Amino acid sequence: MYVALNILVFLKAIPEDVKEDPRTHGPTVEGVKLKMDDISRNAVEEAIRLKEKHGGRATGITFGSDAATLVMKEALAMGLDEGVLIKGYAGNNPSLTASVLAERVSRMQWDLLMFGFSSADSYTAQVPPMVSYMLKRPLIGNAVSLRVEGKTVKGVSSYEDYNVAYEAEMPAVISVAQEINTPRIPTLLQIMAASKKPLSVEQAQAQSARTLQVLGHTFPMSQRKRIIFEDTNKGVEEVAAVLRQVLGK
Amino acid sequence: MKGLIYSESAQRAKELMSFLKDQMELDLALPEAEAVQASSNGASRVYAIYGDVYEPFAVASAVVSVFDGHDYLFVPATNFGRQVAPIAAQLIKAEMESEIFYFRPEQDGAIVRRYFYGGKTLLEEKTGAKVFTVMTGLAQPAQQGSPSEVIRVEAKGGLSRVLQISGKQKASADITKADIIVSVGRGLGKKEGLELVRQLASVLGAEVAGSRPVCSDLHWLDEDRQVGLTGKRVRPRVYVALGISGQIQHIVGMRDSKVVIAVNKDKTAPIFQECDYGIVGDIYEVVPKLIEKLK
Numbered sequence A: 001m002y003v004a005l006n007i008l009v010f011l012k013a014i015p016e017d018v019k020e021d022p023r024t025h026g027p028t029v030e031g032v033k034l035k036m037d038d039i040s041r042n043a044v045e046e047a048i049r050l051k052e053k054h055g056g057r058a059t060g061i062t063f064g065s066d067a068a069t070l071v072m073k074e075a076l077a078m079g080l081d082e083g084v085l086i087k088g089y090a091g092n093n094p095s096l097t098a099s100v101l102a103e104r105v106s107r108m109q110w111d112l113l114m115f116g117f118s119s120a121d122s123y124t125a126q127v128p129p130m131v132s133y134m135l136k137r138p139l140i141g142n143a144v145s146l147r148v149e150g151k152t153v154k155g156v157s158s159y160e161d162y163n164v165a166y167e168a169e170m171p172a173v174i175s176v177a178q179e180i181n182t183p184r185i186p187t188l189l190q191i192m193a194a195s196k197k198p199l200s201v202e203q204a205q206a207q208s209a210r211t212l213q214v215l216g217h218t219f220p221m222s223q224r225k226r227i228i229f230e231d232t233n234k235g236v237e238e239v240a241a242v243l244r245q246v247l248g249k
Numbered sequence B: 001m002k003g004l005i006y007s008e009s010a011q012r013a014k015e016l017m018s019f020l021k022d023q024m025e026l027d028l029a030l031p032e033a034e035a036v037q038a039s040s041n042g043a044s045r046v047y048a049i050y051g052d053v054y055e056p057f058a059v060a061s062a063v064v065s066v067f068d069g070h071d072y073l074f075v076p077a078t079n080f081g082r083q084v085a086p087i088a089a090q091l092i093k094a095e096m097e098s099e100i101f102y103f104r105p106e107q108d109g110a111i112v113r114r115y116f117y118g119g120k121t122l123l124e125e126k127t128g129a130k131v132f133t134v135m136t137g138l139a140q141p142a143q144q145g146s147p148s149e150v151i152r153v154e155a156k157g158g159l160s161r162v163l164q165i166s167g168k169q170k171a172s173a174d175i176t177k178a179d180i181i182v183s184v185g186r187g188l189g190k191k192e193g194l195e196l197v198r199q200l201a202s203v204l205g206a207e208v209a210g211s212r213p214v215c216s217d218l219h220w221l222d223e224d225r226q227v228g229l230t231g232k233r234v235r236p237r238v239y240v241a242l243g244i245s246g247q248i249q250h251i252v253g254m255r256d257s258k259v260v261i262a263v264n265k266d267k268t269a270p271i272f273q274e275c276d277y278g279i280v281g282d283i284y285e286v287v288p289k290l291i292e293k294l295k
């Protein structure tokens, strides 16, 4: 019988911002600080809540580079027990990321494998279903609520036209929606304590066979007029005129 | 060239059909309950999926079982489609690209465009991928056309059990078709403020939409009125943004609007970079005056 949960949660470190490369005028994230992906934060929070409720362990795993260390430390401060940093990330390539993660966790014991539904930078949503396929374990995707009962996990997935409640035998793969919780902010004490939690670093030998070829990467140009009124009355006057014209009044 | 579209809804399947119809011959795969609504819109075949139609593995397997003879699989980027497509790609050992909004097949691959960094940048790529999720709302649904041959396909072998389907409140209108939109953000401050917003919408003959906090977190508006990356993509003649800060995830959804008007009390709000006309001011002061002027 399951007495406690063994949870693995995948988190992603993403660039805080995108800058303009002074030479090419194209986008670059070189030298930009990393932050925890917004939705990874929800996954970490949910893993901690489940652990607090059922007992057990919650381990964070990230596929990235040394620069992701601080992000992992933050997740440890939030309440994860330990962290695994897999180095060797060479840019956005969801199926490669999925195979690295699937291979890594196939060597571990776990009940729940948790993700954010779709990261805020690349927004492909491919990794959780692919990992679930590779491990042949059930997937509850874009979950807005979760409940563990004995050996099963129940979750409600939020879709556009309806919601679906699923039930799956553990081990199971979960991806969470932003609405599932409000992530905690670690206290100073927790941040200090996190530096004593175990964080292991390893290297992945991942080879990409993708045919993808980038033809262009640009900032979309906004062609807006940007006529801004700080005088409200004047603004209302002008905007009403524009609206009347568009409406043909 | 032949493409297969899988969608859980006839409406989105038909939108994607119009988006792709000049490029290739198309077949559709969709749940049996939706199939009738899309079986005479010019698709050669409609695969009506029955059985475990809400389980992503079962559906991906059913779709893949009829993929032979097709060059590409396209799936509207919904929260269910985003689960089915990667599993299908793995099943047929194909590469996959997500959230594309432009597709042009070439001799040795396809040219696609998608947003990156949460919508801040635009990528143009050439790819050998066969499976794509496609942003929703890119085209009007396909018109009535030639009838399709309907073939039933069973979805089975799911890894999870479906316990319950619960409906969501349906919006009274589809904001992607609106000619004029009045959209509200968290700056509205309170749900009661919608009364004023509806007055403006009524004067303008507009639909009311909102940002993610307003629709998905605060639930002041139905979720299907959300504009943005995780909501709808709209392209009205006029988009009026009230108390919306203009974060990139919102902008992606309204970028194609013809004229954008913004009201925000913070003159440094990013929405003022993305509008044609902006008024720096309080919604509760500006909107009543605007209604007065337009009456």
Ligand SMILES: Cc1cc2nc3c(=O)[nH]c(=O)nc-3n(C[C@H](O)[C@H](O)[C@H](O)COP(=O)(O)OP(=O)(O)OC[C@H]3O[C@@H](n4cnc5c(N)ncnc54)[C@H](O)[C@@H]3O)c2cc1C
Pocket: A038, A118, A119, A120, B184, B185, B186, B187, B188, B189, B210, B211, B212, B213, B214, B226, B227, B228, B229, B230, B231, B232, B242, B243, B244, B245, B246, B247, B248, B249, B250, B253, B263, B264, B265, B266, B269, B281, B282, B283, B284
């Ligand atoms: C992966 C991901 C996906 C997302 N998808 C979406 C999406 O689909 N759609 C979406 O909208 N967001 C989305 N977001 C969220 C997005 O980043 C922003 O948080 C959100 O758009 C902000 O909504 P808002 O402008 O209503 O609220 P806020 O950012 O809080 O802005 C409120 C604005 O109102 C102004 N204001 C306050 N009071 C008044 C007043 N009385 N009069 C006038 N102005 C006032 C303020 O100055 C402020 O600019 C997504 C985020 C992530 C990470």
